[in-house]
Amino acid sequence: ERLQSNLARFVVIVWVFVVLILTSSYTASLTSILTFQQLRPTVTSIQSLIRNGDYIGYLEGSFVPSLLERMNVDKSKLREYSTAEQYKEGLTRGSSGGGVSAIVDEIPYIKLFLAKYCTGFSMVGPTYKNGGFGF
Structure with a gap:
């Protein structure tokens, strides 16, 4: 009408x-x-990684392995990386594909990694405090 x-x-x-x-x-x-x-995120804590037997990556020369060992992470489940590109490759492969399920590192380095490779990756908590740096 x-x-x-x-x-x-x-x-x-x-x-x-x-x-x-x-x-x-x-x-x-x-x-x-x-x-x-x-x-x-698929990973929520270090404890879930330990429970699942997943591999955890860290930066070469970092204090992180000793921190993780104090948290009862098996030393054989740690993988050392030296570049952000290796971080990306390890995370992309995943624990079952020869890589890692998570990277544990200092927050500034993780932020740099996420600035370069923001798609598909995220930073999750909790944050663990350490004694800090001394000169």
């Missing part, structure tokens, strides 16, 4: 915009929910 009055035209236009906004909002919410589920 043809709309005769201006009021009817106004109501139809408002109704179309309301439906458009509701549809967009629903689509955005659904996308957000589906994306958020994919962003959950």
